[in-house]
Amino acid sequence: MPQFVVEADGGSRGNPGPAGYGAVVLDPATGETLAERAEYIGVATNNVAEYKGLIAGLAAARDLASDAQVLVRMDSKLVVEQMSGRWKIKHPDMKPLAAEAARILPRAQVTYEWIPRERNKHADRLANEAMDAGKRGEQWEPSASTAALDHGAARALATAPAPSGPPGDAAAGAAAVRSALAAAAGAAGASGAGAAAAQELADTLFADAGALADAIEPCLDSEAPAVTTGAGWGPDMGAPATFVLLRHGETALTPQKRFSGSGGSDPELSPAGRRQAAAVAEALAARGTIQTVISSPLRRCRETAQAVAVRLGLTVTVEEGLREVDFGAWEGLTFAEVQERFPEDLQAWLDSPKAAPTGGGESFMAATRRISATRDRLLAAHAGRTVLLVTHVTPVKILVRLALGAPPEALFRMELSAASLSAVAYYADGNASVRLLNDTSHLR
Numbered sequence: 001m002p003q004f005v006v007e008a009d010g011g012s013r014g015n016p017g018p019a020g021y022g023a024v025v026l027d028p029a030t031g032e033t034l035a036e037r038a039e040y041i042g043v044a045t046n047n048v049a050e051y052k053g054l055i056a057g058l059a060a061a062r063d064l065a066s067d068a069q070v071l072v073r074m075d076s077k078l079v080v081e082q083m084s085g086r087w088k089i090k091h092p093d094m095k096p097l098a099a100e101a102a103r104i105l106p107r108a109q110v111t112y113e114w115i116p117r118e119r120n121k122h123a124d125r126l127a128n129e130a131m132d133a134g135k136r137g138e139q140w141e142p143s144a145s146t147a148a149l150d151h152g153a154a155r156a157l158a159t160a161p162a163p164s165g166p167p168g169d170a171a172a173g174a175a176a177v178r179s180a181l182a183a184a185a186g187a188a189g190a191s192g193a194g195a196a197a198a199q200e201l202a203d204t205l206f207a208d209a210g211a212l213a214d215a216i217e218p219c220l221d222s223e224a225p226a227v228t229t230g231a232g233w234g235p236d237m238g239a240p241a242t243f244v245l246l247r248h249g250e251t252a253l254t255p256q257k258r259f260s261g262s263g264g265s266d267p268e269l270s271p272a273g274r275r276q277a278a279a280v281a282e283a284l285a286a287r288g289t290i291q292t293v294i295s296s297p298l299r300r301c302r303e304t305a306q307a308v309a310v311r312l313g314l315t316v317t318v319e320e321g322l323r324e325v326d327f328g329a330w331e332g333l334t335f336a337e338v339q340e341r342f343p344e345d346l347q348a349w350l351d352s353p354k355a356a357p358t359g360g361g362e363s364f365m366a367a368t369r370r371i372s373a374t375r376d377r378l379l380a381a382h383a384g385r386t387v388l389l390v391t392h393v394t395p396v397k398i399l400v401r402l403a404l405g406a407p408p409e410a411l412f413r414m415e416l417s418a419a420s421l422s423a424v425a426y427y428a429d430g431n432a433s434v435r436l437l438n439d440t441s442h443l444r
Contacts (some may be wrong), residue, residue: 001068007057007120021038021124030384037059037126038126039139050079067109071112075114110302245395261324263327292314293312350412
């Protein structure tokens with residue numbers, strides 16, 4: 001199912017006064033502008049103009065794909081709260097506009113999020129362009145707009161994940177910058193200013209193509225294609241598929257450091273685990289980059305995933321391949337207890353990925369085959385998208401180890417806390433890049 005972000009705004013110079021709106025439809029994975037709408041609407045209030053912007057943005061998204069899931073972002077608290085159903089609509093001018101907006105797409109396909117004004121500059125610029133056109137006695141024309149060029153790169157930088165914060169698709173920033181440059185270059189024939197602005201942006205970001213290569217190289221695996229210098233930008237494999245890896249919240253067994261796999265009691269989240277799930281849900285909602293939520297079938301993961309999905313307005317898909325390994329006779333025991341009862345089996349397990357836990361558990365080698373197959377299947381189904389995988393310690397560590405090309409013993413050299421976030425980006429040529437590991441900043 002397609003997913004879009006709609007950013008909308010409206011303004012009035014006088015309130016009421018000469019008014020206009022702006023709306024933009026974005027690809028959430030790349031930040032690419034898919035559609036723009038703006039119009040001068042004569043004398044109106046700010047709120048009327050904001051609702052008009054919402055209506056135009058939803059209609060533009062519907063025209064692109066009527067079955068799309070749409071996240072609407074606006075800096076109007078009034079519109080967001082009223083359309084979310086949390087505030088009553090009392091003003092007679094607002095009721096028909098809200099009703100019109102609600103009819104454009106089914107309610108289940110639309111979610112709303114308030115954002116500060118500085119994060120809504122693209123739509124704000126479109127609204128001001130529309131009002132400027134109205135002042136000249138004209139209507140806004142898409143060919144004359146510079147909103148996407150002016151704010152595309154800024155949005156990419158503003159929404160790119162901070163190194164210590166919750167992850168999103170770290171390639172979105174670069175993709176948005178490329179999109180802004182491409183749009184400007186395409187408009188060069190109609191506007192010399194557009195080409196000049198694109199060149200200025202390129203000069204500001206990178207002194208030359210060689211500097212671009214230097215900037216990108218640390219993010220690529222050693223076998224990734226080299227970025228060419230000279231006239232072109234080099235190979236562009238498009239937006240990667242990004243797996244945001246969330247370990248489930250705590251259960252009663254977690255602080256006791258007991259083996260808890262897929263062959264045990266399937267515990268629920270503890271009160272602390274539920275608080276952790278709520279915290280990570282808020283952090284991911286603030287980022288706004290998750291498009292799909294997929295969970296291990298075990299209860300602690302499904303509960304964590306559901307907390308996130310509800311906050312994001314998404315549903316949870318259960319994937320059997322994301323389950324934790326079966327620890328056999330070790331289920332429910334501490335490491336010390338296993339060492340006391342099964343010392344030889346434990347040592348063999350530590351020495352070789354082929355060794356299974358006592359009593360027919362799953363070896364790391366078998367788990368790696370299962371998780372690799374799951375990874376490949378999910379990548380084929382979610383190319384270019386940002387997907388949240390809610391799973392366990394072992395699957396996360398295996399995915400990270402494989403992305404790094406590290407040996408099996410690396411599994412014992414990673415710390416992975418409850419409700420922590422990690423992220424791996426997968427490219428079209430088969431290479432991968434670890435973007436984050438064991439981030440718990442949202443829990444502090």
